[in-house]
Amino acid sequence: MNFPANQVYPVIWHNNSVLLIDQTRLPSEYALVEIHRSEDMAQAIKTMIVRGAPAIGVAAAYGMYLGAREIDTPNRDQFLAHLEQVAQMLRSTRPTAVNLFWAISRMIKTAYETLGTVAEIKQTLLQTAQTINSEDLQTCQAIGDNGLAVLPTTPEQLTILTHCNAGALATAGYGTALGVVRSAFREGRLARVFADETRPRLQGAKLTAWECIQEGIPVTVITDSMAAHCMKQGLIDAVVVGADRVAANGDAANKIGTYSLALVAKAHNIPFFVAAPLSTVDFTLQDGSQIPIEERNPEEIYKIGDTILTPDGVEFYNPAFDVTPANLIKAIITENGAFAPGELAKGVKNEKGVGGRV
Numbered sequence: 001m002n003f004p005a006n007q008v009y010p011v012i013w014h015n016n017s018v019l020l021i022d023q024t025r026l027p028s029e030y031a032l033v034e035i036h037r038s039e040d041m042a043q044a045i046k047t048m049i050v051r052g053a054p055a056i057g058v059a060a061a062y063g064m065y066l067g068a069r070e071i072d073t074p075n076r077d078q079f080l081a082h083l084e085q086v087a088q089m090l091r092s093t094r095p096t097a098v099n100l101f102w103a104i105s106r107m108i109k110t111a112y113e114t115l116g117t118v119a120e121i122k123q124t125l126l127q128t129a130q131t132i133n134s135e136d137l138q139t140c141q142a143i144g145d146n147g148l149a150v151l152p153t154t155p156e157q158l159t160i161l162t163h164c165n166a167g168a169l170a171t172a173g174y175g176t177a178l179g180v181v182r183s184a185f186r187e188g189r190l191a192r193v194f195a196d197e198t199r200p201r202l203q204g205a206k207l208t209a210w211e212c213i214q215e216g217i218p219v220t221v222i223t224d225s226m227a228a229h230c231m232k233q234g235l236i237d238a239v240v241v242g243a244d245r246v247a248a249n250g251d252a253a254n255k256i257g258t259y260s261l262a263l264v265a266k267a268h269n270i271p272f273f274v275a276a277p278l279s280t281v282d283f284t285l286q287d288g289s290q291i292p293i294e295e296r297n298p299e300e301i302y303k304i305g306d307t308i309l310t311p312d313g314v315e316f317y318n319p320a321f322d323v324t325p326a327n328l329i330k331a332i333i334t335e336n337g338a339f340a341p342g343e344l345a346k347g348v349k350n351e352k353g354v355g356g357r358v
Contacts (some may be wrong), residue, residue, distance in 0.1 A: 008168035008211060010050060011058045013130060017157035018062045020050045023169055027210040038067030038086050041235025045093040045100070048201070052170020053244040053280055054136050057099030060090050061129035064107040068122045079118045083111055095292045096253055096321050098245040098282045103132055139277045140179045142335040147180030147275060148187060150338040151238055151333050157191035158184060158237040161227060164198045164255035165207035166242025166275065176275040177242045178211060180333060186219050192218040194236060198255055199224055200300040200318065224257050231268040239265045240333075243276040250326030250341020252276070256319055262328040274324070276332040281344050288323035296320045 012019040016036040024047065035041050041063030044050050048349050050059045066084030068123050071079050087104045094100055107125055114124045144198055151158060159184050160181055167178030174182060184190040193212055198204035212219035222230060230236055239261060243252040252258075252274045265272040285291060298316035326341035336347040 008214065009173045010052075010055050010169050011062065011133065011172060013062060013073045013133070014127075018042055018059070018066070021057065021169065022049050023051055023207060024049055024175030026169075027206050035062075036066065038063045038070060038089065040065060042089050042093050051203075052165065052167075053097040053099040053242070054140070054171040054176065054277060055169065056094060056097050057103035057279065058129075058133045058136055058172050060093075060100050061103040061107055064104060065091050065122070065125045065129045068111070068125050071118075074118050076118060076121075079121065080111060083108065086156045092349070094294060095266065096244050099277075102279045106132065110149060133172050133301050136277065137174060139279075139335040140168075140171045140174040143176050143275050143333055144174060144181075144183035146335070146337050147240065147273070147331070147333045148183050148189065150273065150333065151180070151184065151189065152271060155191075155237065156189070156330055158189055159192045159194060159235060160184070160190065161194040161196070161230070161236045161239045161261075162208060163196040163204060163224075163239075163241045163258050163261055165203040165211070167208055167211045168329050169211060170242060175211075175242075175276065176333075177240045177273075178208065180240050180275050181212075181217065185215075190217070192220060194227075194230060195219055195221050196224045196227060196257065196261070197221055198257060203255065210334075224261075227261055228264045228268075231270055233324070234269055236265075236268075239270060239272045240275055241273070243274050243332075244279050244321060245285075245291050246274070246276055246332065247285040247288045247291060248281070248283045248344065248346070249287045250329060250332060250344060251291070251323050252329060252341075253288065253291045253293070253321045253323045256322050259322040259324045259328075260266075262324045266328050271330040272328055272336070273331055273333055273338075274329050278334050278336065278344075278347055281334075281347075283348075284344070288325065290320075291323055293322070294320040314324065356358045 010021045022031045071082045110128045153197045178186035195204040195208040245253045331338040
């Protein structure tokens with residue numbers, strides 16, 4: 001199946017299964033993985049076939065339905081007990097992205113609140129997963145448009161630096177940080193995207209650059225260590241990144257390297273924005289020190305393909321995320337508007353589509 005070049009959807013319900021764009025094969029190969037079982041969905045999330053906090057949430061919701069479909073009992077209590085086991089399996093895949101836990105909790109809540117037979121519960125779970133999918137797409141489009149209101153007004157056409165991939169591939173479609181980029185491009189306000197390559201998995205070089213090329217958005221890939229130089233040379237007008245979890249005070253966890261980027265942006269008086277849906281805000285956490293940080297296989301550091309980069313005997317530390325303090329963030333751009341980091345609660349109270357102020 002081929003999708004239009006300007007419409008990238010990483011998670012699709014199709015013919016009673018889930019189709020995932022295999023993001024581990026991009027950009028050299030565009031391939032789809034067909035998921036029929038909840039265990040396969042858990043593995044796809046864990047191995048980053050599907051990645052990006054909102055996309056993980058959508059995939060997990062479908063994974064919950066696939067798990068429900070596998071439960072063969074008409075007894076409601078037995079069904080719910082087995083569904084809790086499916087939920088626990090999916091929760092164990094990626095610890096940092098809060099959308100995973102949010103989507104699973106919503107699916108569990110739906111199951112408990114749905115009256116009727118087990119078959120009726122299963123059907124409602126599928127409908128809920130599809131709703132989560134469509135809601136996220138609408139949310140990303142709103143985030144993109146709300147970002148236009150807070151981007152610098154000069155120059156007329158901006159050069160925006162981003163880190164990792166917070167685009168269509170990381171969401172149900174359109175993207176969060178790249179949603180802002182897409183909206184700016186549509187309105188003639190974008191000159192170019194600078195994409196950090198994002199070591200060690202190179203999501204910027206592989207995925208962000210791929211998305212931009214599909215849509216004709218001018219993109220320049222730089223190594224992570226070049227960002228400060230580019231800012232000093234006056235090449236960057238704003239930084240826009242995504243987030244995997246945001247604490248109540250506005251501290252934001254994103255792909256490793258984001259914190260240093262925010263520090264450099266602050267030093268050069270360049271506005272630093274986080275674009276994320278309100279489902280990424282974890283109001284149960286007071287600040288970023290409580291956000292769990294996933295550590296991944298050290299092979300991501302010392303190998304590229306089959307090539308070993310380091311000598312024997314070296315030790316490795318491979319945190320997948322870091323936390324950017326709220327005081328380095330100018331605004332968090334959500335579907336309900338852009339808010340100062342300490343005012344995120346206002347976004348929840350606002351009607352959808354009502355813009356906040358920073």
